[in-house]
Every structure is written in structure tokens, then in C-alpha cells.
Amino acid sequence: MSGSLIVVGLGPGAPELITPEVTAALAAATDLVGYAPYVARVDAGRDVRRHASDNREEIDRAAFALKLAAEGRRVVIVSSGDPGVFAMAAALFEAVEAGEPAWRDLDIRVLPGVSAMFAAAARIGAPLGHDFCAINLSDNLKPWETVEKRLRAAAEADFVIALYNPISKARQWQLEAAFKLLRSIHPASVPVIFATAVSAPQEQIDVVPLGEAQPDRANMRTVVMIGSSQTRIIERRDGARFVYTPRSVGVLS
């Protein structure tokens, strides 16, 4: 029996955002591996084995999945959003490189998905319509001074910025520190979008000026997007708004 390991992105939450390619991979799996809420989300056959784990055990989870695949199982690792964006794909290749030499010759594939930030952007307009950066705000795997250096570089070069993992129970002060740093570079009027649980029933999207952005609008399911100096708001009669970043920009000061 020849095993395989596929890392898939389930998208931000709604089933209609799962690609047919991912649906087919899930249907063919013998084993599902992943963070418990994602594994639970999958609609799969009765015979599939579900291996749910805690959020913080990415490398152990990846090594476990590789071991199953080496034994001949058809393993799917489930990730939310796109698996290559602050999710399981990088952890998997770290485990491949550090693990059994035979693992690197396994049939390993990554299937892309709809990322949380693009789903969030689509809901509010086109805030990422021009050059942008994605930064993982967690300082679990990098020093905070590296995060700050990147925030500063991105804002000074007037990129739109998408922040993943803006806050958690164990990381409470970082988002406020990020806003403070960005306020030292950008005007207070720059729009900030808090997009939480996009496409799920709990979806919540708020737009506030950077000068008034407070970290308590974010939770673990929030992507925070900070506009560039060019990002614009279109007001609608019903009180809703579109936020977008035009495709043109001049010389940066």
C-alpha cells in the first residue's frame, strides 16, 4: 500500500468556500489530522479516522501525519484558510526536514484554499487591491523586535498590512503596541478593518480609523487589516461602507 500526505485549506469557514479539489481529497482520505475544531468541521465518511490535536502542537502533529503516511495511509492534514499562510504547510516541511530521511520522498502535496485575509477583504470591498504585506503578529516564534521592524518597514513603504494572530489569551499587549507604532507613521484617519470569523455565523466586520482602533475588537478569529495612506471609504445610503485601495499611487514621501 502506497501512502500519501495532503495538506488542505478548508477556507475561512463556509462550506461553499471549499474548493472541489479539497473536497475530493477529503473524500479519499483514510485519516484526518489537525486542530480539533477543523477536524470536526469536515464532512467525511464513517470509516475515516479523525486525529484531533491541540492548537500548539503543529510539529508533533505533522510528524504524526508523516508517520501514518509512511505506513501506507492516505492522510489529509486540515488547515483553515490557505494552508500555506501561517498554517500547517510550513510546519509540515519543518517536520519533513528534521525527521526520517524517507519522509522527504513520500507523496506529499499542498492544496491551496481561500485565505482568511482575502475572504475578509472581499467582504468589505478591496482593501488589499494594491501592494500589501501579511504579518503574523505572534511573537511565539520570533522576537517582538522583528515584528516591530517589519511593521515599521511596511508602513513606511505604505503597504496595506494584514495582521494574522493579532491577539490571544497569552498575548494581550502586542496589538495595541502595533497600533501605537503605526500611528507614529500613518495619519489617524487610515482605515482599520477588524474581520472576525468571516463567512461563519459569528461573522463581524468593523471599520474604524487608526486613531480610534482598540485591540478589544479583535479575538483569535480576527484578521486585522490596516490601510495604506491611499485606502478609501465609500459610504452607502444604508450606512454600510466599502473600503478599497486604488491601484494607482504616486511617489512616496
Add this chain to the structure above:
Amino acid sequence: MSGSLIVVGLGPGAPELITPEVTAALAAATDLVGYAPYVARVDAGRDVRRHASDNREEIDRAAFALKLAAEGRRVVIVSSGDPGVFAMAAALFEAVEAGEPAWRDLDIRVLPGVSAMFAAAARIGAPLGHDFCAINLSDNLKPWETVEKRLRAAAEADFVIALYNPISKARQWQLEAAFKLLRSIHPASVPVIFATAVSAPQEQIDVVPLGEAQPDRANMRTVVMIGSSQTRIIERRDGARFVYTPRSVGVLS
């Protein structure tokens, strides 16, 4: 009759990367608007009206679509990849803001798709597995010095960089200039990925060190990804390679 306007992302090319949400929107459309090759790609009913246009007419195309929606048609604008990433969504909102006041109250929605860069990244491993930037290399709508400032900021802060629109018939020297600038900051060993026509029959993916990266590997269907100083290559026995960027990084110099 109440019209609507939906901007959809068809993904990078393969039908199995189109979300069910987009498929449903296409099936309900009365009119398809977009760049001719994308409009041609859509499998829709016989009665749908197809309005194909040239690549450079985004604003006119968006205004035309808005006019149709205002007349009560169910219009879908088709984009490749994700519509919010260097595609039609930003152009649409520019047209909304500059156009008829009534247009901003139309039923306008954006449906996300699998972006070209995430599809490309998935094919080769997880090169965007850590903080990254996306930059449109075209200087049609921004001065080249703004592009250079962003490239420099991104490389100095050690982001992975994804370049959209790296080259065209009318823009031949910019990609070489970008490589030259990046070589002044990064080691020559940093991996560069040229991902062309991902998921289409013409798919081609090359990995070369930055020191040997030549612009003639790119064409209009290529996304170019330049690794950070941390990006790694895993060699496989069959000669294939995985490229990934680990989740951890230290203090930047």
C-alpha cells in the same frame, strides 16, 4: 427587476479550484463581463451574454458592468485568481466612487478565490509560510521609484516577496532591475521561484538561486516569489524539491 454586480475570482486556472460559491454566482448570471480569456473560460448557460474586453480597460469595463447592473441585470465580473489581488475588485470600486451616485447603492459583492500566489506556493511547498509581501511590479500605475522603495523595504525587513505582473511586452527591464536591487540586500543563494500558469496544462515551475535568476524565465502568466534569508530547500531523491519558509526567525540584523 433588481440588478446586482458580483466580482468573482476564478482561481488560477483549473476548474477544481473554483469555489462552489463562485460556480453558483456564474450559474445565476445574466451577463458576464471581463478580459476575453477569462470570460471564455466560464462554463455558463447558452442564454448568458458574454461581454469580453481587452486587458487594459479595467475602469471602462467596470463602469459598463455597473451600468448593466443599474438596468436590472445580474452581472458577474470575472477575474482570475482572487479578484481583490491586483485584479478587478479595486478597479470596480474606483469606478463606483467616480461614477453615478446611484451606483454605490447597488447590490455589489466580491467573492474570493484561490489566488495565483497561494496556488503557486502550494505547488512547490510553503515558501510563503512566514511574513510576506505582494508587490505589483508594473509601473503603469505607480512610479518605478515607488516600486523600488517597496522592494528595498521588503527585502531589508526579510519578508518573502511575491511579484505580480513581473514582465510584459511593454515592460522588459523592470524584473532584471528588481533582481539587481534584491541581490544588493540578499545573499545570492536565496531561492527564487518562477511559477507560470499554475494548474493549467502549460504549468511550469522553476527554482533558481537569486544570483542566477534571469527575467527570461517569466512571462505574463508568471508569479515570481523571492525567498527571505530563512527560506529553505528540501531535495528529494527524484530530483524534485520542496521550498519552504520556516515559521521561526530570530532578531534581524
